[in-house]
Amino acid sequence: MNANWSLSNLTERINMSSVFVEQLMWVAVGLIGVVTFISLLALVLVYAERKICAHIQCRLGPMRVGWHGILQTLADGIKLFLKEDIIPDEADRLLYFLAPFFCLVATLLSLLVIPLSPQVQIIDVNIGVIYLGAVSGFGILGVIMAGWGSNNKWSALGAMRAGAQMVSYEISTTLSLLVIVLFVGSLQLSEIVLSQQEGWWIWRAHGVGVLAFILLLISSVAELNRTPFDLAEGESELTAGFHTEYSGVRFSFFFLAEFINMFILAAMMSTFFLGGWMPFHIGQLTAFNAAMDLIPPAIWFIGKTSVMIFVFMWIRWTFPRLRVDQLMKLEWQVLMPLGFVNLFLAAIVVLTNFYFFA
Amino acid sequence: MGLSEDKPWLISSIDQVVNWSRANSLWPLAFGTSCCAIEMMMATNSSKFDLARFGAEVVRPSPRQADLLIIAGTIVKKMAPRLKTLYEQMPEPRYVIATGACTISGGPFVYNSYSTIRGADEIIPVDVYVPGCPPRPEALLYGILTLQRMIKEGESMAWTGKRKKPVLAALPPAITGDDIYSEMQVLLDEQSEFNVRERAKESTWHTKEYDEK
Amino acid sequence: MSESKYTIGNIDISTVKSKRPIRKGTLYNLVTGFMSLMKGMKITAYYFFHTKEVVTEQYPENRETLKISERFRAELKLKKDDRGFLNCTGCNICAQNCPNGSIEVIAMKGETNKKEIDRYIWHMDSCTFCNICVQVCPYDAIEMKPNFESSALDRRLYIYQLNKYAGPTKKNLDKLEDPADMQRLVNLIKREPYKGPIPLGMQQGEEHNFNHPEPVKKIVVKKETAKDVVKKDV
Numbered sequence: 058m059n060a061n062w063s064l065s066n067l068t069e070r071i072n073m074s075s076v077f078v079e080q081l082m083w084v085a086v087g088l089i090g091v092v093t094f095i096s097l098l099a100l101v102l103v104y105a106e107r108k109i110c111a112h113i114q115c116r117l118g119p120m121r122v123g124w125h126g127i128l129q130t131l132a133d134g135i136k137l138f139l140k141e142d143i144i145p146d147e148a149d150r151l152l153y154f155l156a157p158f159f160c161l162v163a164t165l166l167s168l169l170v171i172p173l174s175p176q177v178q179i180i181d182v183n184i185g186v187i188y189l190g191a192v193s194g195f196g197i198l199g200v201i202m203a204g205w206g207s208n209n210k211w212s213a214l215g216a217m218r219a220g221a222q223m224v225s226y227e228i229s230t231t232l233s234l235l236v237i238v239l240f241v242g243s244l245q246l247s248e249i250v251l252s253q254q255e256g257w258w259i260w261r262a263h264g265v266g267v268l269a270f271i272l273l274l275i276s277s278v279a280e281l282n283r284t285p286f287d288l289a290e291g292e293s294e295l296t297a298g299f300h301t302e303y304s305g306v307r308f309s310f311f312f313l314a315e316f317i318n319m320f321i322l323a324a325m326m327s328t329f330f331l332g333g334w335m336p337f338h339i340g341q342l343t344a345f346n347a348a349m350d351l352i353p354p355a356i357w358f359i360g361k362t363s364v365m366i367f368v369f370m371w372i373r374w375t376f377p378r379l380r381v382d383q384l385m386k387l388e389w390q391v392l393m394p395l396g397f398v399n400l401f402l403a404a405i406v407v408l409t410n411f412y413f414f415a
Numbered sequence: 416m417g418l419s420e421d422k423p424w425l426i427s428s429i430d431q432v433v434n435w436s437r438a439n440s441l442w443p444l445a446f447g448t449s450c451c452a453i454e455m456m457m458a459t460n461s462s463k464f465d466l467a468r469f470g471a472e473v474v475r476p477s478p479r480q481a482d483l484l485i486i487a488g489t490i491v492k493k494m495a496p497r498l499k500t501l502y503e504q505m506p507e508p509r510y511v512i513a514t515g516a517c518t519i520s521g522g523p524f525v526y527n528s529y530s531t532i533r534g535a536d537e538i539i540p541v542d543v544y545v546p547g548c549p550p551r552p553e554a555l556l557y558g559i560l561t562l563q564r565m566i567k568e569g570e571s572m573a574w575t576g577k578r579k580k581p582v583l584a585a586l587p588p589a590i591t592g593d594d595i596y597s598e599m600q601v602l603l604d605e606q607s608e609f610n611v612r613e614r615a616k617e618s619t620w621h622t623k624e625y626d627e628k
Numbered sequence: 629m630s631e632s633k634y635t636i637g638n639i640d641i642s643t644v645k646s647k648r649p650i651r652k653g654t655l656y657n658l659v660t661g662f663m664s665l666m667k668g669m670k671i672t673a674y675y676f677f678h679t680k681e682v683v684t685e686q687y688p689e690n691r692e693t694l695k696i697s698e699r700f701r702a703e704l705k706l707k708k709d710d711r712g713f714l715n716c717t718g719c720n721i722c723a724q725n726c727p728n729g730s731i732e733v734i735a736m737k738g739e740t741n742k743k744e745i746d747r748y749i750w751h752m753d754s755c756t757f758c759n760i761c762v763q764v765c766p767y768d769a770i771e772m773k774p775n776f777e778s779s780a781l782d783r784r785l786y787i788y789q790l791n792k793y794a795g796p797t798k799k800n801l802d803k804l805e806d807p808a809d810m811q812r813l814v815n816l817i818k819r820e821p822y823k824g825p826i827p828l829g830m831q832q833g834e835e836h837n838f839n840h841p842e843p844v845k846k847i848v849v850k851k852e853t854a855k856d857v858v859k860k861d862v
Contacts, residue, residue, distance in 0.1 A: 107467065107472065109676070111465070111467055111472075112675070112676050112679065112682070113672050113675055113676045114462055114675070115462045115675055115681050115682050115683050115684075116461075116462035116463075116465045116467065116682060116683065116684045117465060117467070117468060117682060117684050117686070118467050118468070118472075119467055119468060119469075119470050119472075120468040120686065121439070121468055121469055121470070122439045122440075122470050126468075126470070128439075129439070129440070129470050131436070132435065132436040132439040132440040132470060133436075133440040133470070133473075134436075135432070135433065135436035136436045136437050136440045136482075139433060139436075139437075139508070140482070140506045140507065140508065141506035141507035141508075142506075143479060143504075143506055300477075300480075301477045301479060302477075302479055303479065303480070304479040304480055304506045305506060308479075308480050371669060371672060371673065371676075372669070374672060375668050375669050375671075375672040376665070376668065462682075462683050462684055463683055463684060463685055464684075464685060464687060465684045468684070468686060516753065516754055516755065516756050519753040519754070519783060519786070520751075520753040520754040520783070521728075521754060522728070522754055522756055523727060523728055523756045524728075525728050525729070525754045526727070526728040526729055534753075534783075536783065541783075542781065543779055543780075543781055544753070544779060544780055544781075544782075544783055544786070545778075545779040546752050546753060546755070546778055546779070546786065547702065547757065547776065547778075548755070548756035548757050548758075550776065551700075551702070551776050553687045553694075553776060553777075554702070554776040554777065554778070554779065556687045556688070557687075557688075557776070557777045557778075557779055558779035560688060561779045561780075561781065565781060580781040580782065
């Protein structure tokens, strides 16, 4: 009996190799883990956003729901889950249904390749950078589908603006990431993290690295449709933009996708420029380096990503909004030329070996 | 009193969780017509009286994503059909707070006005009334506390769409239970249950679109 | 300036006399722009890290220490002395002066052959708290109190009867020689039933005895002792 139903027998019967099935099982485990991770992350991030925004504005955030409002996101989630589901009358049903899933699937796929620690990286694609750029296109598609499928001219307008903005700022993002790829020489994300053993790229690739970091920061904020670049969902311009007609669970998918995207971009920034899970080493101070090594690498990664998320929220609650033409002008006339010049300079720096701790 | 009927244990425990979550995460719709809107802005968005403490800081501009409609300001006859449209666009567990004297009964315009309607409950069913002209931000916060009380006690999955208002639980401070005679008590208990959906349909306000249906 | 092209007669009307703004180069703009952004972020970070700048008054939790000005108008009350006697004679001046008719005064002619108050009805749902009634009252009979916690779930509860007894004013009661007369005049009420919306009485100085979410703290707390003449509420 046991011999008939073992894994190898099964796979022989189904004509699949057992190695493939085993890998498939690992991927399934990874997906379940990622989904759990997303839910927990959303809880923490939404609460953090409200508290940080409140303290920047000299007030207290949610205070009454749990101790100091910890259970606030849980209440929000349960309430959104139980709302009535409204589908507009003449909406394009297929697009209306699929749009939130596209946005969420984009974030899920991006989360699969981020290296959290030397052992935890779900899939290590050897074209990691290109994969990340390609998969964020799914999110843009979801936005445009949401706007068109709602049968609402203001949603369509907001979606067109949001789509144009996200597509434009992809360019700047990719240009900054390419700087680091030039330095590392490989597209694989784990290689990029391992190459920062002697020092993080933000100061190793001096000048060029700092400029690439700032460019990535600005274009990440724009990629996420956050203030100061959130004209597409700016509340006083187009009521809620492309997700005006969504309510309940569908809206919570968009909401979730925005926050998880923020985590992904912060993780990308910390992987490429701040060393990923690499601890902070200074040159030859072995005692200091050993002390830094005591902290587990996952904690390093989470710490760096949290600092970047705080910077995103800090930027959001400080600056006013840009108009849509100022937005596009910023990208095509300022950031993209700067990006190309930066890439060119980076190529020169790499070729002449003009960086520290070489 | 008359409101806690015998519900099975499972339904009442699910109700507790569901009502807790709905009461603690009310998302208001950004709707303000006149002077009461200033006080509502102070109550929701300022740093001194902060509605975010109650979890209600996410003021959504789109009615599809909001579930609390704080009517702040006079409702004129031109605005009335649009208010009804907005109310109908909100998804189902939806609550209405009528702020200020103009929305309770017409306020300063109740006597002699050609253009206002005498109270928002001519058009949409209202849950909580907050009197004042305009009410203090703290009075509006008290109104939201009253609404939370009503959600936690008066709604259940066993009777969806109906709301049993625990009217005697939120009395204006000038009244005590002693002053309400016993017949009045029974009357309020009986009449305090109302079906929100029926009530929304039977409003006496006739708009052109409404009449053509 | 004397060669300006734009003149009417001798008067020079050319308006372009102000200096043009000096435009700097792109690099200057970039760098100074960036520095100004950093300055903005510094201010925000200051407010984030200094939690003593928080100005929120946490309303339900700070009810014990909340100070509302005594002049804030949120509730109408008839003035009573410690025996519970009113000053109101039922002269109807406040009702005539109310801009939207939120006061209704029903007067009667009692045993003292003077006009007396029978019922004093106040509609809180249409009252705008403008204070005109308080200002025009010639007998100093009503006042506005700052008790603002008055939201209700049913609109019919907002019609109040503000007087506890129907009878003569304090001045007239003091003029009576026989103290037993006081009791009789004040307690003796025979009125026809009120035909308007349901009136409800009002009590002063007593804590709420139902399961209120937060205990209401009265601004005026005066317990009636056993020595009071007016014991029974009518």
